[in-house]
């Protein structure tokens with residue numbers, strides 16, 4: 001392969017560790033700039049953003065979870081409605097098109113058949129405000145949208161997407177900020193604060209990567225399990241989904257994600273000592289709610305593995321192991337938490353001895369239906 005593995009055992013591991021660099025490359029335009037310019041999404045971006053009244057994100061797989069995370073950001077920060085659709089559903093569904101909606105297609109490869117077909121379908125329905133967020137500049141999807149943003153993750157070889165996902169998130173956060181400036185007069189000091197957080201992201205991710213030895217220890221507890229549950233709330237619910245997807249894809253352990261508040265409506269029935277429950281527990285406005293969800297799991301003998309922020313008061317106790325994330329990171333916290341979950345899936349797969357970079361039955365890019 002043209003891309004060398006270097007000191008790493010697998011492409012997936014290499015790509016997980018490349019994330020600080022991939023993020024700083026993708027966010028390069030921030031290095032000199034005090035203010036964000038819509039032009040980073042294309043020459044017509046400013047005009048189009050002025051006209052749009054809502055956002056429709058369309059994607060498959062991991063890219064769709066980037067979109068779901070962005071929904072929380074866009075509605076909270078930019079104050080305009082945002083919906084997310086799975087491409088294979090959207091393309092075959094009779095939906096009501098709103099020509100003032102910004103259609104955002106997200107794709108690492110830019111070649112996924114369902115995403116491309118969904119874009120065609122959106123255009124047939126009269127959507128002209130289209131934006132592609134892709135990692136491959138010459139790809140089919142990029143050639144067909146009015147606007148584009150190319151993430152600079154570099155070639156991603158591992159079938160399970162890692163650095164493409166976090167760079168997609170950084171691009172979506174830039175989009176959120178631009179929409180917030182244009183649609184809801186984001187105050188300049190807020191913009192500056194968000195841009196500082198984005199600039200600091202590579203360093204913050206680096207610190208999460210340093211947790212690898214501890215995550216490796218946790219991986220041992222998962223390798224002999226049949227099932228795992230991932231819980232998150234708010235903008236970390238899509239991260240729970242992505243964490244479950246990573247584990248499924250490469251370790252073949254059945255994993256399911258739930259928004260923690262839904263536990264009592266079904267999955268609690270599955271919880272017993274054989275069910276590890278991973279909890280994404282950032283120190284945010286939902287932490288207290290999440291703690292009572294964790295209580296519900298503990299009371300049934302479930303084993304909790306909690307990723308908590310350094311400054312939150314969740315501590316190790318019987319049936320509950322806690323890993324402290326290095327920083328509390330506000331709106332961008334999903335970017336940090338997902339890195340820990342990528343490492344967890346990777347190390348569980350290593351213990352199980354699966355083909356990490358080429359998991360069975362899966363393809364890197366699904367170009368046929």
Ligand code: G6P
Nearest residue numbers: 061062063107108109112161363
């Ligand atoms: C395949 C890959 C996934 C990826 C998905 C969407 O299923 O294995 O890693 O998330 O396709 O791919 P895209 O290139 O459109 O982001």
